[in-house]
Amino acid sequence: MSALSASRSILLIIGGGIAAYKCLELIRRLKDRGIAARCILTKAGQEFVTPLAVSSLAGERCFTDLFSLTDEADIGHIALSRSTDLLVVAPATADLIAKMANGLANDLASTALLATDKRVLIAPAMNPRMWQHPATRRNMAQLEKDGVLVVGPNSGAMAERGESGPGRMAEPPEIIAAIELALAGEAANPQRAIGFLGRLPSAADTPGPLAGQHVLVTSGPTHEAIDPVRYIANRSSGKQGHAIAAAAAAAGARVTLVSGPVALPDPEGVETVHVESARDMLAAVEAALPAQIAIFTAAVADWRVATEAPEKMKKDGGALPPLALVENPDILATIARRTDGRPDLVIGFAAETENVVAHAQAKLARKGCDLIVANDVGGTGVMGGDANTVHLVTPEGVESWPTLAKSEVATRLVGHLARLAPKRPAA
Structure with missing residues (x-):
């Protein structure tokens, strides 16, 4: 089976930078996920990786030359830029x-980019001063206006000795997460097209992959009062849940976030309901229904005291106070x-310290949800x-x-759920 017989495909344009070597891993990881990559390698890119290496991993020849008679006779650069999903x-x-901005x-890469009628995702990579130069900032502003998607860059040490700052290309897992979210968006709107003199659509032009969906997210810990000053809680910061809510909103969903006590700002574009206890959280969740997707990220305390003390409990040198749970x-x-109004997708989180997958599988069967996101929180930070x-x-x-930033976990999870959720018309 050829690479292009896969259900999803991209045209990968590999530019000339030291980060080009990461594209070899990117191609391999994409293939593992059922995404075929047809590749264009620029002349500068060939200084860092070879066409042979790229074609070996991609499973077909790598395109390099705009004026190749063989390539143009087989598949012209116009068809090359359009016979793909992204x-x-x-x-x-x-x-x-x-070149893109202007x-x-x-060359073959810039011609394909100008001739395409498909969406474009870029992963910038350059020296920090080049990234921060006014010319690059102007060009990026133009690409954003044109609707080009961007992942990265990250900050860190550069190839140049002593250089550090923003400009490192995003890691392959981060790029894959962005690709999957972009592909999910195209699937949600397959009729998207631009005219000969049109422009690539902006986010305002194209509904996101979760347009028309109401997504309910819980986040943070709950606090179960012992007395007016003490409580039982978990160590959740809420960072993962808040990131998921923000990613769902960015994907076009209407989002309700039910948050326990956290030291985080409310995500923009999200309706946030603040609660304290597990009972408060359940009431807020039920009040927010109906929802098409419900993601339960919160670390809800399993127990509370049977009777909350009305006043602060004192140490008086006697017996320890009983805490019946x-x-x-x-x-x-x-x-x-729920038999009435159950969301289409119900997702739980399982924070475990041992036998992570086994415990998550048991929880999946016990809870009756559709998917469990499990992670190891035993001394991992x-x-x-x-x-x-x-x-x-x-x-x-x-x-x-793989290990990802929580924001990237959120983006990737939202892209995954967008493909699973029944499609609904944008509001």
């Missing part, structure tokens, strides 16, 4: 960005088992940290993701 430029050098077409309502199971390593557990199997 164009991806990685690394997107300052030169390629300038409509130049003097009772179970809190199981919010995930309550919503997953996940609670309160900015990165996460998750496993998607369904009745069909387990999909393990």
Whole structure:
């Protein structure tokens, strides 16, 4: 089976930067996910990776020359730029960005970009001073206006000795997450097209992949009062749940975020409901229904005290005060088992310290939800940290993701759910 017989495909344009080597891993990871990559390698890109290496991983020849008689006879550059679902430029050098912003077409890569009628995603990569130069900022502003999608760049050490700052190309898992979200958006709006003198659509022109959906997200811990000054809680920071709510909003959904006590700002474009206890959270969740997708990220306290003391409990040198505990309502199971108004997709989170996947599989069966996102929080710095390593557990199997920033986990998860959710017309 040829690479292009896969259900989804991209045209990958590899620019001339040291980050070009990452594209070899990107091609391999895309193939693992059922996404075929047809490749254009620029002349500068050939200084860092070879056409042979690219074609070996892609499973077909790598295109390099605008004036190749053989390539043009087989598939012309116009067809090359349109016989795909998405164009991806990685690394997107300052030169390629300038050509795109100004409509130049003097090689195969820039000509394909100008001739395409498909959406374009770029992964910028360059020296920090080049990235921050006024000319690059102007060019990026123009591309944003034209509707070009962007992933990265990240900050960090550069190839040049002593250089550091923004300009590192996004890592392959981050680029794949952006690709999947972009492909989900195209699937949600397959009739999108531009005219000969048109422009690539902006986000305002094209409905996101979750347009028409109401997404309900819970986030943070709950606080279960012992007395007016003490409480039982979990260590959740809310970073993952808030990132998921923001990603869902960016994908076009109407989002309701039910948040326990966190030290985070409310995400923009999201209706946020603040609660304290598990019972408060369940009431807010039920009030927010109906929803098409419900994502239960919150670390809800499993227990609360049977009787909350009306005044602060004092140490008086006597016996320790009794703390009789009772179970809190199981919010995930309550919503997953609803017979009336159950969301189309119910997603739970499982924070485990051992046997992560096995415990998540048991939780999936016990709770009645559609998918569990499991992660290991045993001494890994996940609670309160900015990165996460998750496993998607369904009745069909387990999909393990590499360690990603929580924002990238959110983007990738939203893209995954957008493909699973029944499509609804944009409001």
